[in-house]
Amino acid sequence: MLPDIYHTLALTKIRRLRKFKGESNLVVKVGQKVNASEKIADIFPETKYQTINVKKLLNFNNSQDARRAIELETGAKIKTGDVIAQSSGIFAKTVKAQQDSEVLLINGSLILLKQAQTPCPLIAGFESYVSEIMPDYGVILETNGVLVQCAWGNQKADSGILVHIASQSDEEITAKMIDVSHRGKVVMSGHCKNINVIKAAKDFNLRGLIFSSMSPDLITPALEVEIPIVVVDGFTPIPMNMRAFELLKSNEKREVSLSAIYDPNRNEKAEIIIPLPAEAALPKEAYQFAEGLIVRVNEGLFQGKAGIIKRIVNNSVTLFNGVRTICAIIQFSDEEQASIPLANLDILE
Amino acid sequence: MKESLETSSVLAIKIDQTITKIFFFDIVDEKYHLIASSEATTTAEVPFNDIREGVARGIDRIHQITGRHFYDEEGNFIIPMQADGSGIDHLVITFGFFPQVSVVSMGLLESISLESLNKLLESTQLNHLDQIGMNDSRKLEEIISLFTNKLPEMVVIAGGVNEGAARSLLRQLDMLLFSIKLIPKEKRPYLIFSGNADFEPQIRESVADITNYQLTPNLRPSINQENLLPAYNMISRVHAEILGRKVGGFSQLSVNSISSPLPYSHAIQIMTRFLSLLSKNKEKNVLYIDFGHEVISSSAGYDGRSTFLSTDYSFYHNLRMLLPKLNIGDVVKKSHEPVSEEEVKNYLWDLSLHPHTVPTTESHLAIEKALAGILIQDQYRQMLTKWPDFPLEIQRVIVSGEIFRNHFGYGDSLLTIIDSLVPEGIATLYLDQQGILPVLGATAAINRYLPIQIMEGSAIALLAKVIPIKSNAKPGTEIAVVITEFEDGTRIETKIEQGMIYRLPVPIGQMVNLVFEPKSKIELNPITKTFTKGYPIQGGLCGIVIDARGRPLMLPKDSQRRKEIQKIWSLQLSD
Numbered sequence: 001m002l003p004d005i006y007h008t009l010a011l012t013k014i015r016r017l018r019k020f021k022g023e024s025n026l027v028v029k030v031g032q033k034v035n036a037s038e039k040i041a042d043i044f045p046e047t048k049y050q051t052i053n054v055k056k057l058l059n060f061n062n063s064q065d066a067r068r069a070i071e072l073e074t075g076a077k078i079k080t081g082d083v084i085a086q087s088s089g090i091f092a093k094t095v096k097a098q099q100d101s102e103v104l105l106i107n108g109s110l111i112l113l114k115q116a117q118t119p120c121p122l123i124a125g126f127e128s129y130v131s132e133i134m135p136d137y138g139v140i141l142e143t144n145g146v147l148v149q150c151a152w153g154n155q156k157a158d159s160g161i162l163v164h165i166a167s168q169s170d171e172e173i174t175a176k177m178i179d180v181s182h183r184g185k186v187v188m189s190g191h192c193k194n195i196n197v198i199k200a201a202k203d204f205n206l207r208g209l210i211f212s213s214m215s216p217d218l219i220t221p222a223l224e225v226e227i228p229i230v231v232v233d234g235f236t237p238i239p240m241n242m243r244a245f246e247l248l249k250s251n252e253k254r255e256v257s258l259s260a261i262y263d264p265n266r267n268e269k270a271e272i273i274i275p276l277p278a279e280a281a282l283p284k285e286a287y288q289f290a291e292g293l294i295v296r297v298n299e300g301l302f303q304g305k306a307g308i309i310k311r312i313v314n315n316s317v318t319l320f321n322g323v324r325t326i327c328a329i330i331q332f333s334d335e336e337q338a339s340i341p342l343a344n345l346d347i348l349e
Numbered sequence: 350m351k352e353s354l355e356t357s358s359v360l361a362i363k364i365d366q367t368i369t370k371i372f373f374f375d376i377v378d379e380k381y382h383l384i385a386s387s388e389a390t391t392t393a394e395v396p397f398n399d400i401r402e403g404v405a406r407g408i409d410r411i412h413q414i415t416g417r418h419f420y421d422e423e424g425n426f427i428i429p430m431q432a433d434g435s436g437i438d439h440l441v442i443t444f445g446f447f448p449q450v451s452v453v454s455m456g457l458l459e460s461i462s463l464e465s466l467n468k469l470l471e472s473t474q475l476n477h478l479d480q481i482g483m484n485d486s487r488k489l490e491e492i493i494s495l496f497t498n499k500l501p502e503m504v505v506i507a508g509g510v511n512e513g514a515a516r517s518l519l520r521q522l523d524m525l526l527f528s529i530k531l532i533p534k535e536k537r538p539y540l541i542f543s544g545n546a547d548f549e550p551q552i553r554e555s556v557a558d559i560t561n562y563q564l565t566p567n568l569r570p571s572i573n574q575e576n577l578l579p580a581y582n583m584i585s586r587v588h589a590e591i592l593g594r595k596v597g598g599f600s601q602l603s604v605n606s607i608s609s610p611l612p613y614s615h616a617i618q619i620m621t622r623f624l625s626l627l628s629k630n631k632e633k634n635v636l637y638i639d640f641g642h643e644v645i646s647s648s649a650g651y652d653g654r655s656t657f658l659s660t661d662y663s664f665y666h667n668l669r670m671l672l673p674k675l676n677i678g679d680v681v682k683k684s685h686e687p688v689s690e691e692e693v694k695n696y697l698w699d700l701s702l703h704p705h706t707v708p709t710t711e712s713h714l715a716i717e718k719a720l721a722g723i724l725i726q727d728q729y730r731q732m733l734t735k736w737p738d739f740p741l742e743i744q745r746v747i748v749s750g751e752i753f754r755n756h757f758g759y760g761d762s763l764l765t766i767i768d769s770l771v772p773e774g775i776a777t778l779y780l781d782q783q784g785i786l787p788v789l790g791a792t793a794a795i796n797r798y799l800p801i802q803i804m805e806g807s808a809i810a811l812l813a814k815v816i817p818i819k820s821n822a823k824p825g826t827e828i829a830v831v832i833t834e835f836e837d838g839t840r841i842e843t844k845i846e847q848g849m850i851y852r853l854p855v856p857i858g859q860m861v862n863l864v865f866e867p868k869s870k871i872e873l874n875p876i877t878k879t880f881t882k883g884y885p886i887q888g889g890l891c892g893i894v895i896d897a898r899g900r901p902l903m904l905p906k907d908s909q910r911r912k913e914i915q916k917i918w919s920l921q922l923s924d
Binding site: 002004045046047048049050051104105112151152215216217219220234235236237264265266267285286298299300301303319321322323324325340341343344346 | 488493666705756
């Protein structure tokens, strides 16, 4: 298996594609700076149609008369209430547009309208500049800075000043820890298991929440709020891995973007991005497990701990519970090392 | 043997969204053998966007094992095999990529063509988006929206018996063509017409300039006749063609394949149908359950017929789709280790984030076993609901998947299957350790000897024959003595107590004679008389299993007592 990579980097180039999922109206230009919550395009994910049978609606006896009653041409843009067709005589009747539309086709006395839809905004997701526009496909955004990829996110995005409200990486956050001084900020803490934290974040208009871990019971309420929430390590209550914790702690009071809009099936991850005024190279996107790599354990006794691969044991070993797997020796500190299945490691480079 | 010698070496590739498996078969001593197999991560997604990278990695591994060269200097497959032993004679491909290709079906009457279309598409791995019938109440604009917004890649049209009326069918076709003309040409769906044969000339004339199409024999040539196979074969072919446009490197790889790549669902059903016809004694039906990397799927075969079912998740992919629907309490109850609901929830949601996680603790392993059991049960129930005429009793079960191969021991796998399916009669359980069965199905189209000869080998291992005994005696009462008579004359007597499960220590492949001496009234389904006289039976990886726990399987209500008995049963079968 190719290892899963959760970039946890102090300085890197971050380049992301924002793909259009439907017809689009672009609202940015190449080189333009954008904020995390800024709209870069209007997306029309679904097209709705309306067919109008003029012959039937206006009680014509034949299609030719009905065709003559149509007052539009193909391609015409019409507004709500505009007349589409009308009959003549004492009992004249009219057919009017029910909403803003475009005439797609007139086939005999049948009119096909494409109805105008309310667009959905496509959000930038992080503070960046537009580096490339691919018409009808998407926009590429770029910046340089700190990148911490997270295990989970609630599909929202915003930015604000980063504040830590936990003194330790394993401190559980409670609703009481959030107050008016955090308004407009992105708050970072340890484990979260209380729904009142999410309610307090909403009440105090926080711009985002960063947890080391979060109870799975909070997945549904977290998906429902508009504030971006990212979970760095997972759902089991664990302290934040030290590499991410120290990186984020050293960048406290900086503007941070939370881009929790991602697609796990496309290997996209929720991200914490802190733009920095420096140039950097793109991170390596494919690794093989090798000695010296920084990794995080995602299961068992050492879950959430970051360490360095000291040695890979290439033969399959049988764990004490009978499971057969390939392991690596991980050095967590000068005093602590352990044999961990390779499958249970993520690369943090 | 002439045919197999002419097509001697075969490289079979099984590829899905996450894993690419390579199997290399060749003839040794006039018989096919699996020479080597390997697996690599599929490289369909970024940063590679081309499946050939993953295939090449898998083949490199085969090269390391066998020393044989498969590619020439320009990176092309060497086909056929050369005098220096390099290359292969045939390449076959079977693919997953569940439900990446979407289909809309169109027919006339609910109880005729629409029913047949449903049956046809249920046996595929396509995403069946919608169905349009003659009596569809939707407006034209809703049908147009369906095509222009959902952009199905395939439309299967049926309806009308041969030489029957056609007006409704033509009206349907007009509506379809009107709708798809609004879609840019390169995104228009592929049409497969499998209806009234009289209209093929009209279909050709009206569809040819609009989109790609194929005609197949009518799937309902008359009201009482159903002929799904030609349409099924065509759907598989078109499926591979569409995937060739969607997945980087797929069409280039397919060029080397002797036959069109077969969808996994098609390949596995070839094998379950085949196995159901290869019945020894009364073992007529077979159930295959695969805990694949992409989906969990099952296929049953009975009397030459087959079924297919799949989920939209697996342990390794999209587990988050299952978890909100899962009753965590059921997992807690089924686990033989004491686990809390919170621990189960945390572990499974973490597994959804890190799907390749290996359980390192007893409790995490117990959670996986419990979940696997629930999912097997669910597949079986769904199959019986969808195919109610399928026999309730499964006589042969084959399981496959990394979870059985690497996480569970043989005994654990066996107990998980028995406790999920709770066979009433004698059942034979197998383990397809490498997931080879679908590959054999894909190979069967070009080489009929290879699958049979590989099945005769050890690629699919016998776990054990399971013999359930029913009795009304109280738990702990001795209900029978089983005498295992070995070929060398050795005899082992095993006392069977009500409420317990036993693993008779018969080495794999060894034939023994099993004699039952009832101590109270017992019921052995279906061959009691033979057992009292002695019954020849083969040992598997777990020997032979006698299950005297009764039917239905009752667990103590008290959770502590339940865990104790589950642990004992687990220990009884452990490796």
